[in-house]
Amino acid sequence: MRALGVTMMTCATCDKKFPDEYKYCPMCGGPFDNVNDPHYWSRKALNSRLGGEPLSKSIAALKTACELAPGNAHLLCGLGKLYYRTGELDKAIEFLKRAIEAKPEYSDAHYELALSYYRSGRIKMAIQSMQKCLDIGHDDMGAYYWLGIANYHLGNETEAITAFQHLLALSPKAVIANYHLGVNYAAIGRHEEAIAHFKRVLDACPDDQAAGYHLGMAYYHANKMKEAAGVFRQALEQDPRDHRAKDMYEMLTEVPGI
Numbered sequence: 001m002r003a004l005g006v007t008m009m010t011c012a013t014c015d016k017k018f019p020d021e022y023k024y025c026p027m028c029g030g031p032f033d034n035v036n037d038p039h040y041w042s043r044k045a046l047n048s049r050l051g052g053e054p055l056s057k058s059i060a061a062l063k064t065a066c067e068l069a070p071g072n073a074h075l076l077c078g079l080g081k082l083y084y085r086t087g088e089l090d091k092a093i094e095f096l097k098r099a100i101e102a103k104p105e106y107s108d109a110h111y112e113l114a115l116s117y118y119r120s121g122r123i124k125m126a127i128q129s130m131q132k133c134l135d136i137g138h139d140d141m142g143a144y145y146w147l148g149i150a151n152y153h154l155g156n157e158t159e160a161i162t163a164f165q166h167l168l169a170l171s172p173k174a175v176i177a178n179y180h181l182g183v184n185y186a187a188i189g190r191h192e193e194a195i196a197h198f199k200r201v202l203d204a205c206p207d208d209q210a211a212g213y214h215l216g217m218a219y220y221h222a223n224k225m226k227e228a229a230g231v232f233r234q235a236l237e238q239d240p241r242d243h244r245a246k247d248m249y250e251m252l253t254e255v256p257g258i
């Protein structure tokens with residue numbers, strides 16, 4: 001029994017003090033404050049997020065956690081994600097790469113790394129990382145979405161279509177995938193497929209102006225002028241300021257002068 005020098009620990013959950021012989025708080029089971037424990041700092045970062053504090057506060061806490069546990073992939077990935085949120089993309093990439101070094105099969109880190117690459121304009125690297133994320137796990141709707149967007153950005157419409165089709169197979173209610181499928185099919189001249197997908201967007205959201213315009217254009221390119229004019233007329237009824245629809249409607253309906 002130690003008569004002297006008993007160190008008191010503060011419960012991080014209920015704030016009561018107990019001697020350090022306890023591993024967890026005997027009152028509530030919560031952990032004790034211990035500035036040498038990386039989990040103390042990761043909890044601090046989490047509570048900072050839950051409390052609505054600026055991202056920089058969580059970053060500072062998680063940075064300390066990573067210094068105490070430099071090989072902890074989860075902490076490294078968490079820090080990388082926070083740097084992505086503040087737009088510090090070089091740091092985001094650095095920490096996400098470290099997370100992958102620690103756990104090469106950590107699909108979340110590959111996903112987040114892909115987003116940072118995409119935001120920094122490194123689209124091919126974004127595609128590689130998103131593909132790696134999907135090689136590890138095929139059930140990530142977000143990864144298919146970004147794979148589709150990144151491929152469209154590079155002009156790889158066929159690959160984009162494949163990605164959005166996978167997305168829809170995984171999540172049939174992800175209506176917006178139809179919009180992207182329509183845009184990609186239209187870009188490679190497959191207007192009938194584009195029409196079908198834009199229609200699905202409009203079934204779910206009849207006042208979607210962008211989908212309406214693209215549907216009209218797909219009809220126009222498919223040589224279905226009557227249908228195109230009908231779509232543009234409807235768009236103008238919904239919003240008379242829609243200049244794109246107005247120009248197309250007038251072009252399709254005005255009899256040329258002799």
Ligand SMILES: [Zn+2]
Pocket residue numbers: 011012013014015016025026027028029030
């Ligand atoms: Zn407690």
